[in-house]
Amino acid sequence: EIVLTQSPGTLSLSPGERATLSCRASQSVSSSYLGWYQQKPGQAPRLLIYAASSRATGIPDRFSGSGSGTDFTLTISRLEPEDSAVYYCQQYGISPFGGGTKVEIK
């Protein structure tokens, strides 16, 4: 079973700053299957990025994904207060979710 490890556990940044979230796989993952999800308190998760780097419909362009093989990154270029959430990565249809990264806005 492929294990996805996310880091850091928590990220505390100010509005306008850049957030870099990491998702590392225990073995190589097809980029076509790597997704990122955002979950705000009390809400269902939302798909942000699919196929490692493609934004889902309606997702602002400050969110971007990159990576291949075992290392993937979600970048939020200019943090907005509404970006406060937990972010998860997952290999679609195959592996468990990563443990999540909590992004706090100062």
Place this chain on the structure above:
Amino acid sequence: QVQLVQSGAEVKKPGASVKVSCKASGYIFTDYYVHWVRQAPGQGLEWMGWINPKSGGTYSVQKFQGRVTMTRDTSISTAYMELSRLRSDDTAVYYCVGDYFDSGSYYNGLGYWGQGTLVTVSS
């Protein structure tokens, strides 16, 4: 618009079973997989498996094999997830999720989430 509407909250005793329904609308139900994801209180997301509504084929992660049954009724565009031999650590919000698609093209992602169903297991 695409919607997945789940059944209401349930309270069950240990050892019992629970069956959660998920009614899809706004798209052709048999065209895209339905996944099940759960989240225990204060914990992360746990992917349980999927059902192919067209064929009825299913996949569940090893942890749930033998306890989870995923079915569907195509006549009413509804998927079901039944979990048996419930334990207290099965207390969680259970989500059904449809594959992501856009402009008729399918993509590998969990795109359309139900509102969640809280299942509480308590004696």
